[in-house]
Amino acid sequence: MEHSSSSNTTSELTTADDSKATILLMGLRRCGKSSICKVVFHSMQPLDTLYLESTSKPTTEHFSTLIDLSVMELPGQLNYFEPNYDSERLFQNVGALVYVIDSQDEYLNALANLSMIIEYAYKVNPKINIEVLIHKVDGLSEDFKLDTQRDIMQRIGDELLDLGLEGVSISFYLTSIFDHTIYEAFSRIVQKLIVELPFLENMLDNLVQQSNIEKCFLFDVNSKIYVSTDSSPVDIQTYEVCAEFVDVILDLENLYKSTETTGFMDKEMMGVSKLNNGVYIYLKQMIRGLALVGLIRTNTTGNNNNNNFLAVIDYNVDIFKKGLQEIWAHTRLNKQNQISTSSTFVDNTNDPRHNLITSSNI
Numbered sequence: 001m002e003h004s005s006s007s008n009t010t011s012e013l014t015t016a017d018d019s020k021a022t023i024l025l026m027g028l029r030r031c032g033k034s035s036i037c038k039v040v041f042h043s044m045q046p047l048d049t050l051y052l053e054s055t056s057k058p059t060t061e062h063f064s065t066l067i068d069l070s071v072m073e074l075p076g077q078l079n080y081f082e083p084n085y086d087s088e089r090l091f092q093n094v095g096a097l098v099y100v101i102d103s104q105d106e107y108l109n110a111l112a113n114l115s116m117i118i119e120y121a122y123k124v125n126p127k128i129n130i131e132v133l134i135h136k137v138d139g140l141s142e143d144f145k146l147d148t149q150r151d152i153m154q155r156i157g158d159e160l161l162d163l164g165l166e167g168v169s170i171s172f173y174l175t176s177i178f179d180h181t182i183y184e185a186f187s188r189i190v191q192k193l194i195v196e197l198p199f200l201e202n203m204l205d206n207l208v209q210q211s212n213i214e215k216c217f218l219f220d221v222n223s224k225i226y227v228s229t230d231s232s233p234v235d236i237q238t239y240e241v242c243a244e245f246v247d248v249i250l251d252l253e254n255l256y257k258s259t260e261t262t263g264f265m266d267k268e269m270m271g272v273s274k275l276n277n278g279v280y281i282y283l284k285q286m287i288r289g290l291a292l293v294g295l296i297r298t299n300t301t302g303n304n305n306n307n308n309f310l311a312v313i314d315y316n317v318d319i320f321k322k323g324l325q326e327i328w329a330h331t332r333l334n335k336q337n338q339i340s341t342s343s344t345f346v347d348n349t350n351d352p353r354h355n356l357i358t359s360s361n362i
């Protein structure tokens with residue numbers, strides 16, 4: 001994921017780049033917005049966020065992964081409903097509104113603020129995804145976490161009912177920067193903005209079935225956000241193992257990088273390792289800063305068989321990569337032509353998925 005940051009003035013705030021999917025990050029002061037940005041998108045160590053200064057101006061991070069994305073952080077102390085903010089334009093152009101609630105603090109004010117924002121945002125943009133992060137849950141016991149979530153959901157639900165807003169879809173996530181929950185939440189938020197997600201998921205399902213892969217993720221290697229996974233349920237421990245493997249391979253890559261190369265994009269990154277429980281973990285670099293990571297359970301013994309199953313997986317993963325390249329090419333074309341992406345891939349007679357081979361073929 002390539003990224004850059006900028007600090008917006010009031011006028012820039014209202015002229016956000018329409019060509020990018022925008023995520024608005026909002027919440028009261030000190031709820032943890034900047035920490036989330038720094039940890040997820042700049043790999044800052046969670047403990048270092050203790051010393052972050054309060055943000056006084058809106059700031060935007062630009063990210064390029066399978067889609068171009070902007071994350072705009074709005075400081076808690078600003079009132080966006082003042083006449084000098086064009087809040088209508090602001091909410092009209094965003095894909096997702098992420099509202100952060102500090103669960104370790106008294107949150108009634110935050111809920112009142114959130115209801116006011118939802119009422120306004122939903123009016124100007126009924127398609128907006130409302131995502132609520134019940135944040136800093138590392139300080140709460142397991143029971144108290146669930147009680148807090150229940151209480152917040154109940155209060156927001158009642159508030160929206162009073163406002164006559166019954167159709168709003170809101171998702172809630174329990175998050176902390178001290179574990180993988182914040183990455184998991186952002187993965188799900190970003191995935192909702194990827195129009196091609198059903199195609200990706202379908203391709204991953206095909207790959208998993210044909211190659212005896214137990215679970216696989218398409219990771220953005222820099223942020224550890226997964227932009228897609230196969231349709232089997234995600235278990236957070238599996239995610240953690242795969243995300244950590246990305247770090248291990250990146251570290252090895254940096255360690256042995258030749259001095260002439262300028263970054264990991266220069267040659268294809270890949271790695272396979274056998275875990276203690278006998279499961280293989282496999283990683284291969286894809287396009288645009290993405291890497292495919294999969295867990296493979298195999299009952300084969302002996303080197304020869306191992307080589308066979310890896311050969312099948314390599315072959316199928318290369319075909320998956322070609323499919324990904326096609327999706328990316330179509331996405332760019334569609335952007336240029338302003339055509340709806342949804343109908344583009346349906347009638348693809350040259351679909352590389354048809355060439356996948358099954359493990360039993362070898």
Ligand SMILES: Nc1nc2c(ncn2[C@@H]2O[C@H](COP(=O)(O)OP(=O)(O)OP(=O)(O)O)[C@@H](O)[C@H]2O)c(=O)[nH]1
Binds near residue numbers: 030032033135
């Ligand atoms: N325990 C815990 N503390 C967190 C977490 N996330 C952020 N914090 C702490 O919360 C404090 C405030 O974080 P910031 O990121 O500065 O909050 P902000 O919302 O950007 O604040 P403003 O810029 O004032 O709007 C910092 O001391 C962080 O270390 C978390 O998940 N758990």
